[in-house]
Amino acid sequence: MNFFPQDIIIKKRDGGALTKDEIEFFARGVSDGKSFADYQATALLMAIFWRGMTPQETAWLTDAMMRSGDVIDLSDLPGAKVDKHSTGGVGDKVSLILAPLAVACGLKVPMMSGRGLGHTGGTLDKLEAIPGFKVNLSVPEFRTILQKVGCAMIGQTPQVVPADKKLYSLRDVTGTVECIPLICASIMSKKLAEGIDSLVLDVKFGRGAFMKKKDDALTLARAMVAVGKAGGKPVRALLTAMNQPLGRAAGHTTEVIESIECLKGRGPADLMEVTYALTGQMLLLGGKAKNEADALRQMKAAITNGSALKVFREMCVAQGGDPKVIDDYSILPTAKKLLPVKAPADAKCFVSEVDALKCGHAIMALGGGRAAVTDKVDHAVGIADLIKIGAPVAPGTLLCTLHVNDDAKGARAEALIREAVKFSATAPQQEPLIQDLIQ
């Protein structure tokens, strides 16, 4: 059906609800670049930003965006195909641990991930720290690796959801990113195009997250779960806190090392808690566990008996990466200098805050982040041994070790870490990491 774009814009501008046909016309028009000009698309995006969308409009938009390109069909692959998506944070390397762990417990994990932008890291960049690891695979290659290994982690192919590529680039430069229906349709259209049977979402909130407030994260989680259901896929969302970085490492090499340590059974408690919670929900959705306790027992066994690490090794080999990194971390890109950051003379008693946003900015200052999509990241730089909220401190206690390739950048990052870490005379209250399950 054909429409005049201006009629659709005016309808939304005045607070109306769009029809399925109008939304499909919009998604088709932005993808083919013909019937909806960029300036009209951005006007409609701004109208949606202010007026919002009903759950039905959001579901139609998601579906129309998903169908703007190829929808991968994995129905011929045996087994439950379950993915996880995180809205992003600092030190969030859960995907690298969760995918092999879920496979070791009987699932298939087809994962299309993104790159880091701003202060948040991206799974693809982390994987590319592994020498030779290829993330730009074709859909047939993705399918072959999934069949052989059980999981594959690749970047979005240009044929999948072209409407999002276009819309996201327009939103990025027109102040229309922070809009729940648009975020929901953007994330869910890509996930539903992957050929999954079900999905677990990690919706983060707090200083280092995209959503600063828990209420906004809750609204987004509910919207995404509803859209998944409307698309016939079971979706569950965990709401997790992102005020301090997850784990004790942030960057690329540093996060790959921490992920491998987790698979060897030596992961930090907070990172393992979130990984087990998300993987556990995947096992429940995929019918591989009777209940949460059964899921936890299986996951712990897969770490202890080495089967999760074995899957990680197989995935590395299948995607061209050097599996020797598992036994020899010096093969990863290594920074020129290690810069210990120690607590100042007036530091007393406990760590009360480790601001995730400032830590993310420290990574950027080191050269490990990306301000624009086209920027290159330095895989070698990063943060390791990061102290956690609640840890006891005294003057001289190690707050973190910075992996540095340039002294001036190292000094800027150190200043940011000093701003990020705060101290208190009494033990701070620890907030729960996992705060809600939406299903």
Ligand code: URA
């Ligand atoms: N991530 C996405 O993929 N899309 C958004 O709109 C926001 C975050």
